[in-house]
Amino acid sequence: MKELKSLTRLEESFNKLPSIGKRTAERLAYSVLDMSEEDVEEFCDSLKSIKTQIHRCPICGAYTESDVCDICSNPSRDQHTLLVVSYPKDVISFENMESYNGLYHVLGGIISVQNGKSIDDLNIGGLIERLKTGTINEVIIATNPTIEGETTAIYLSKVLKDYVANITRLAYGLQMGATLDYTDSLTLAKAIEGRRKL
Amino acid sequence: MKELKSLTRLEESFNKLPSIGKRTAERLAYSVLDMSEEDVEEFCDSLKSIKTQIHRCPICGAYTESDVCDICSNPSRDQHTLLVVSYPKDVISFENMESYNGLYHVLGGIISVQNGKSIDDLNIGGLIERLKTGTINEVIIATNPTIEGETTAIYLSKVLKDYVANITRLAYGLQMGATLDYTDSLTLAKAIEGRRKL
Numbered sequence: 001m002k003e004l005k006s007l008t009r010l011e012e013s014f015n016k017l018p019s020i021g022k023r024t025a026e027r028l029a030y031s032v033l034d035m036s037e038e039d040v041e042e043f044c045d046s047l048k049s050i051k052t053q054i055h056r057c058p059i060c061g062a063y064t065e066s067d068v069c070d071i072c073s074n075p076s077r078d079q080h081t082l083l084v085v086s087y088p089k090d091v092i093s094f095e096n097m098e099s100y101n102g103l104y105h106v107l108g109g110i111i112s113v114q115n116g117k118s119i120d121d122l123n124i125g126g127l128i129e130r131l132k133t134g135t136i137n138e139v140i141i142a143t144n145p146t147i148e149g150e151t152t153a154i155y156l157s158k159v160l161k162d163y164v165a166n167i168t169r170l171a172y173g174l175q176m177g178a179t180l181d182y183t184d185s186l187t188l189a190k191a192i193e194g195r196r197k198l
Numbered sequence: 199m200k201e202l203k204s205l206t207r208l209e210e211s212f213n214k215l216p217s218i219g220k221r222t223a224e225r226l227a228y229s230v231l232d233m234s235e236e237d238v239e240e241f242c243d244s245l246k247s248i249k250t251q252i253h254r255c256p257i258c259g260a261y262t263e264s265d266v267c268d269i270c271s272n273p274s275r276d277q278h279t280l281l282v283v284s285y286p287k288d289v290i291s292f293e294n295m296e297s298y299n300g301l302y303h304v305l306g307g308i309i310s311v312q313n314g315k316s317i318d319d320l321n322i323g324g325l326i327e328r329l330k331t332g333t334i335n336e337v338i339i340a341t342n343p344t345i346e347g348e349t350t351a352i353y354l355s356k357v358l359k360d361y362v363a364n365i366t367r368l369a370y371g372l373q374m375g376a377t378l379d380y381t382d383s384l385t386l387a388k389a390i391e392g393r394r395k396l
Contacts, residue, residue, distance in 0.1 A: 002268045004261055006251040010244040016237065018229050024217070030287050031216050032248055033261065039214065040249055044242040046208040050230055051238055053204040063202060063231065070200045089228050 007033075059130075061106030061123055062091040071095075071104060078102040080137040084127065084156065086110050086144060094142070102140075105130065110143055110152045122152075124159060131163035138166040145172060205231075257328075259304030259321055260289040269293075269302060276300040278335040282325065282354065284308050284342060292340070300338075303328065308341055308350045320350075322357060329361035336364040343370060 007029050014025035032040065056062070057069035064070070071077060071091070081102030085091060091104050107122040130136065141156055143149035157167050172190035174183060183191075205227050212223035230238065254260070255267035262268070269275060269289070279300030283289060289302050305320040328334065339354055341347035355365050370388035372381060381389075 002264075004252055004263055006244065006247045006263065007261070010248045013237075013241040013244045016233075016241075017226050019222070019225070027217070028215050029248065032245060033252060033286075035214075035249075037249060039211075040245055043211040044245055046204065046211045047230060047238050047242055047245075049204045050208045050227065051233075051235060054202060054231060063205070065202055065204065066200075088231075 056088065056106070060091075060104045061088060061108060061126070062104055063088045076101075079135055081140065082127075082130065082136050082138070083140045083142050085142045086149065086152070090142065102138075103136075107143070107152070110146075110148045111155060112148045119155065124156070128160070128163055131160065136164055138168060139164050141167065141169045145170075254286065254304070258289075258302045259286060259306060259324070260302055261286045274299075277333055279338065280325075280328065280334050280336070281338045281340050283340045284347065284350070288340065305341070305350070308344075308346045309353060310346045317353065322354070326358070326361055329358065334362055336366060337362050339365065339367045343368075 010029040010032060011022075011025045014020050014028045015022060020028070032043075035043075053065050054063050055065075057064045057072055059068055059072040062069045062071060066073070078101045082105050083094060083100060083102055084105045084107060085094070086107050086109055088106050091106065094100050094104070105123070105127050107124065107127070109122055111119060111122070131139070139156075139160055141153045143152045143156075153169055157169075160167055171194050172187060173194055174180075174187070174191050180188065208227040208230060209220075209223045212218050212226045213220060218226070230241075233241075251263050252261050253263075255262045255270055257266055257270040260267045260269065264271070276299045280303050281292060281298060281300055282303045282305060283292070284305050284307060286304050289304065292298050292302070303321070303325050305322065305325070307320055309317060309320070329337070337354075337358055339351045341350045341354075351367055355367075358365055369392050370385060371392055372378075372385070372389050378386070
């Protein structure tokens with residue numbers, strides 16, 4: 001049976017998206033055939049508008065549709081605490097907690113030898129500039145609890161110690177709702193190490 | 199944190215796709231932010247082109263980019279056997295077998311009371327017109343082995359018996375590679391019922 005070129009073309013576009021494998025891409029491409037013209041038009045417009053409307057905040061690197069993000073431009077935020085994260089998406093995760101009131105700094109990645117990401121690719125220079133203003137009292141390093149996230153955290157703590165006195169790292173330990181028998185040994189060890197007095 | 203409107207808009211577009219839940223839609227929308235302008239352009243073009251390039255074959259209802267699909271327009275196909283399926287995508291499934299050489303007819307759905315699909319919504323009239331030409335010797339009903347697929351099959355067999363002598367239905371039974379302990383009782387019963395002499 002002759003290949004439907006436009007179907008294959010759309011499957012390839014879907015396949016480029018993370019976690020969308022070949023079979024799902026095929027199913028999604030077929031579903032577009034059943035979509036109305038208006039819905040397809042809307043899909044395209046929303047794809048394009050996300051590239052034109054959203055950019056990175058020049059101060060912290062979070063995603064914003066304004067000139068400066070609403071966290072950096074909010075004077076009621078705690079101006080003395082900086083939460084350093086790897087990705088813009090991480091800012092959303094922390095904001096969803098609705099309990100952190102400080103500022104953020106997005107590195108734009110982690111130090112990763114295999115992915116060719118070095119220190120120069122991360123926005124550490126911008127971070128140091130912010131610390132030089134002297135308003136920041138604490139930097140909380142919130143890179144992922146992975147080997148690369150840890151490496152980045154250790155490197156940062158060395159580089160930043162000349163600019164800020166208090167550098168902290170997120171705690172490791174038990175995940176809320178998890179059970180011990182489903183928790184890996186390394187995390188269990190960290191949970192004991194970081195135990196707190198009741 | 200203020201909502202990023204264009205992100206939400208794109209999440210909603212992704213969420214409309216089958217099997218794409220809220221969390222996946224969110225992740226996909228974020229990934230588009232990291233896509234190049236060219237890839238976004240290509241995505242849009244492929245979305246639009248699928249609606250303009252692909253249409254239903256006027257004879258059998260399969261998807262095609264030509265005036266008539268390449269199955270209907272292929273004289274070396276067995277012109278006397280018609281495989282009746284529910285959806286255009288089913289044609290692809292059977293063609294991937296590469297062992298069926300007859301023609302197809304796409305009903306465009308199944309009889310489904312809860313989905314408001316009745317006999318009038320299916321392309322049965324077109325099927326009868328094809329049978330009236332007298333060239334078809336066998337109609338193989340290949341609707342899904344579900345309650346609604348079965349209902350459709352039974353209805354079709356009644357309606358079509360005046361137009362064609364030989365009406366058959368796909369066999370039920372064990373799926374290749376499956377094990378008996380993972381096969382449901384109904385299928386096991388069907389497998390016994392349809393047992394063949396060795």
